[in-house]
Structure formats: C-alpha cells, structure tokens
Amino acid sequence: MIDCYTWMTDNGRKPRMMLEETGLAHRIVPVNIREKEQMSPEFLKISPGHKIPAIVDHDGPGGATVTLCESGAILKYLAEKSGTFYPSDAAARAKVDQWLFYGSATFTTLAQQFGFWVIRSPAKVPPAQEHYTATLRDMLGTLDRHLADNQYFAGPYSIGDISMYPDIHLHGVNDVGLGDYPNVKRWHDAIAARPATQRAWEPFPK
Numbered sequence: 001m002i003d004c005y006t007w008m009t010d011n012g013r014k015p016r017m018m019l020e021e022t023g024l025a026h027r028i029v030p031v032n033i034r035e036k037e038q039m040s041p042e043f044l045k046i047s048p049g050h051k052i053p054a055i056v057d058h059d060g061p062g063g064a065t066v067t068l069c070e071s072g073a074i075l076k077y078l079a080e081k082s083g084t085f086y087p088s089d090a091a092a093r094a095k096v097d098q099w100l101f102y103g104s105a106t107f108t109t110l111a112q113q114f115g116f117w118v119i120r121s122p123a124k125v126p127p128a129q130e131h132y133t134a135t136l137r138d139m140l141g142t143l144d145r146h147l148a149d150n151q152y153f154a155g156p157y158s159i160g161d162i163s164m165y166p167d168i169h170l171h172g173v174n175d176v177g178l179g180d181y182p183n184v185k186r187w188h189d190a191i192a193a194r195p196a197t198q199r200a201w202e203p204f205p206k
Contacts, residue, residue: 103163
C-alpha cells in the first residue's frame with residue numbers, strides 16, 4: 001500500500017495521475033497547505049523540505065518502506081515499480097528523462113511563478129506579470145513545436161507527459177488559453193480524456 005500525501009495543486013496532481021494510471025494500491029492523505037499542515041513534525045519526517053507531494057510505500061523494494069518527496073522522483077519511482085509509462089530501452093528512457101526533468105524543474109517551476117505573480121498575488125507588479133506571461137507563452141511555444149511532429153513528448157504516453165499536464169491544464173487552458181498552441185491543445189485534450197486523468201482530478205475521497 002502506498003500513502004500519497006498531497007493537495008489540490010499542480011505538483012499534487014502528478015502522483016495521483018500516475019497512481020490512477022498504474023492501479024497501484026494506494027490511499028490519498030490530504031495535506032492542507034492553506035492550513036500549514038505541511039509544517040507539522042509528522043509530515044516533515046516524510047518531506048524534509050515541507051513540500052507536497054510525498055509518498056510512503058509500505059511495500060518497497062525487498063519489502064522495505066520507502067519514503068519519497070519531489071514529484072519527479074515520485075513519478076519515476078512509481079513508473080519503475082509498476083513497469084509502466086517508462087520504457088525499458090536505455091535510449092528511450094533518456095528521452096523520457098529529458099521531458100520529465102523539463103516538466104519538473106523548468107515548466108512547473110516557471111508556471112508556478114506565473115500563477116503567483118499573474119493570478120494570486122495581491123500586489124500587482126506589471127514587470128513581473130509581463131515577464132512570467134511571456135515566459136509561459138514561450139514555453140508553450142516550445143512544446144507546441146515539438147508536438148507538431150510527436151503525439152506525446154517522448155514516444156508513447158509517459159511520465160514525461162504527466163510531469164507537464166497539470167500546469168498546462170491549470171495555466172495553459174484556464175489562464176492564457178491554448179488557441180495559439182494547437183498541438184499542445186490536441187495533446188492536452190487526449191490526456192484529459194483518459195479515465196485515469198479524470199479520476200485524479202476528482203475531489204479527495206471522503
């Protein structure tokens with residue numbers, strides 16, 4: 001059984017999508033970051049950087065208990081555990097890693113800055129708003145050009161795609177729109193139609 005500590009954020013959706021796709025036995029443990037629950041001593045033992053998501057796999061390799069934070073590391077761990085959405089061929093894995101790291105380290109990081117300065121910040125700072133809007137649009141343009149010749153980012157649907165979908169869904173669809181990025185829209189809509197994606201975006205189970 002895997003305990004998934006998460007909240008309703010971009011990064012928080014990523015392990016939920018992967019767990020739904022793989023069918024691995026799990027339970028969702030909400031961590032209300034608005035109430036600072038991520039700062040509790042109990043959670044800090046799981047995620048030292050007080051960030052969600054985090055997982056505790058009670059049936060890890062060799063029967064060990066594995067505690068893990070960072071969404072990209074979690075996606076890779078779940079892919080290797082389940083043997084899905086991460087190819088066995090070394091060259092193909094390298095391509096998935098490229099987009100997994102881009103999604104985790106670049107796209108989500110900068111999209112979150114867009115979300116703060118353009119959407120949530122009570123103080124309006126036009127240079128920051130303009131900068132992060134332009135940055136998000138530039139990244140979407142990069143992705144659109146790649147997807148013009150590729151159905152998904154690195155061959156078949158993979159953790160590379162999952163690493164970017166939540167921010168494109170939240171900020172691409174809802175905030176800047178995907179009208180100028182038809183290939184990203186096609187990619188987004190295909191993932192949005194997956195039953196596992198739809199389950200992962202439902203409210204937390206009671």
